[in-house]
Amino acid sequence: MTTISNWIRNGVHPCLHCGSLLKSQYLLCEPCLTRVVSYLPPELVSVRFMTFDVFAAFHWNPGVSDLLSAELVALKGSKPHRDWSFWAEEFMRRRARLPFVERPILVVPAPSSKPGKDHAYQWAEALAQQVGGEVVSCLRKDQAHHQRGASLSQRLRVRIDLDENSSRVAESWSEALWIFADDIVTTGSTALAAYEALGSPPHFEVWALARRSLSCGASRDLL
Numbered sequence: 001m002t003t004i005s006n007w008i009r010n011g012v013h014p015c016l017h018c019g020s021l022l023k024s025q026y027l028l029c030e031p032c033l034t035r036v037v038s039y040l041p042p043e044l045v046s047v048r049f050m051t052f053d054v055f056a057a058f059h060w061n062p063g064v065s066d067l068l069s070a071e072l073v074a075l076k077g078s079k080p081h082r083d084w085s086f087w088a089e090e091f092m093r094r095r096a097r098l099p100f101v102e103r104p105i106l107v108v109p110a111p112s113s114k115p116g117k118d119h120a121y122q123w124a125e126a127l128a129q130q131v132g133g134e135v136v137s138c139l140r141k142d143q144a145h146h147q148r149g150a151s152l153s154q155r156l157r158v159r160i161d162l163d164e165n166s167s168r169v170a171e172s173w174s175e176a177l178w179i180f181a182d183d184i185v186t187t188g189s190t191a192l193a194a195y196e197a198l199g200s201p202p203h204f205e206v207w208a209l210a211r212r213s214l215s216c217g218a219s220r221d222l223l
């Protein structure tokens, strides 16, 4: 009995949305995955943010699609998921239709506050594999506590620093296309902090799985 229950625990993964046991190598069962794929716009969601472009596969309004929300929330964290490769392929199919200047591509994951390869790192790896680029994990979150008396906007500001050990940035700063990889982009403030931490390189883009609409309130930890 133990063997059977272990087999079920390890070998059968119910769909995170509908609970179906229909076999799929992803978090969702085949019918649910097909439904999420149907939400993908034919072109990437693209936003010009100051001097760089933000591209996303999905436009996500958390109040509208429970299915997409379930997938995006389940992908958070450091557990490895094949879904990242699946979405990176969908993303690149659309990005490849846009103008692309031939240059080395360096993919920088959004820094995590926890050690280990989190969701942003997995997304960066999957994208780098698709595009033949290299993952350069050279950013870290500034953990310093903000001074008392700092304004609200100062306290809300995302602080990102360049890892002192990274010489890769200086080597390839002007030549490479720098891709900042994050799962969800909302206001773009994290991307802007990353862009500044990298020294505002001349070729910089943000590649996200989803561009989150600000029109609906969801938990702040999804930002």
Ligand SMILES: [Zn+2]
Residues within 6 Å of the ligand: 015, 016, 017, 018, 019, 020, 028, 029, 030, 031, 032, 033
């Ligand atoms: Zn399902």
